[in-house]
Amino acid sequence: MVLEYIDGETLSALLRQLRPADERLPLAVALQVLADACEGLVAVHGLRDPDGRPYGLVHRDMSPQNLMVNFDGWTKIVDFGLVKATGLRNSNHTGHLRGKLAYMAPEQARGKPLSAGTDLFALGVIFWEMLTGRRLFAGEGDAETLENVMRCEVPPLREFRPDLPPGVEALLRRALAPTPEERYASAEAMLADIRALLRECGDTSEPRRALGAIMRHHFAEQAKYRMAAIRGASRGELRGRSAHIGSAPLPAAELSPPPAAADEQTQTRVLAEPRGAVPVPDDMSSPTDRLAVVPTRRPWLLWLSLPLVGAGVAAVLLLFVLPRQSPPQPEPKAAPAPTVPQPQAQPPRPATVVWFFQTDPVGATVTIDKGPESVLAALAPQIEGQVTPLRLVVPYDDQVQLQLTVTHEGYKPSKRSLIPMDNQNFIVELQPETPTPVPAITPVTNTLASPKKKPPSAKNPAGATAPTPASKSEKGEESELKDEPIFSPVKGGG
Structure with a gap:
């Protein structure tokens, strides 16, 4: 990931420099800072996906610590680590406070849903503090600060700056409204009012130049040290190109230390050899470069070296003329005693371990079946x-x-064998019990038996035409058959 290098300081650092002398940023300069930050929020809130749908991003951490002001007078938003897409679930836990308490909107402090108005409220707090030199909601501790934010009581601006025009207080009143519905509908709407106030102040380019001058007045020494460190670290890379580092390089005359008087008898060792043969321009040289002094040729060194050469030649002749003596044999050294490895200290064992059980479904019972008493x-x-x-x-x-x-009612029991030697989390997915199979029901077909003929009795001989009274069972059978349809053909016309 490559990020832009911003040669400057945070707005928080600038306000700290102004606070001891009770200084205030001019109104036009404060409006310029606010306008640049608001333009950044226009880009953040308006970001869309490849299909043209807005992401609905919210920065959630707008504060002077996350506004960088460079030496050209430009202000930029940094630190998007807490940015959140509204309406989408992400890794940030719901209800957790994210951001700096003193610049939160009331709905953010209460854990309510966020919107673009949350960032605009934070910009209003920053603008109020730039104009007054005081903290708006910061208390003695986090609890007091959080209480002040939720109460959202903003002192009238005229009590601290009666010289400001009424339009400034109207802008702050709308930006610091306690509910999102009362604030600006978007960053574009707030930016329009800021630019209108800037036009009332006069030349719109003058505030940016004034802000750059204020930055150089308070942070010139830090800028020199930082630029020298960067150029010293990237010395080899900078030799092959003439591009400057940062958005507003300081003149070389300001960065160069006064040259020291050179001593002919003193030679400074070159700390690092250059990687390229391209000479470094004057404006790109660093204090480290100026420490390298190339020694000049001195002829008298040759005369001083002649006696040394003669002594060397004499030593060589003596080695060949004099008989060689065998050098003394070195005494054998005693073998070093074997080192006994020292046992490493074992980390202390914990007295207890923590086990956390989760089940699906919840509400299961955990029992210990076997273990020490x-x-x-x-x-x-x-x-x-x-x-x-x-x-x-x-x-x-x-x-x-x-x-x-x-165990859990309606689920199979799950057994585990565990050793209590470290902290663990257990997730047990219980399996439902197998339902009892229901026996299949064989359909029964009800068939009606045809009525049996009663054998003729003595009183009613066979062939007699007089009907005999039917018995009770026969009446029942006749009643069951009386509704059955008759398919026999009908004889005769009647």
């Missing part, structure tokens, strides 16, 4: 009457195993 006694009060999610503090013992069972 001391461990069972320590876990019994923690398990009794408790269901998951469950946190257990278990005595440390890497020599035993605990048998655990996780």
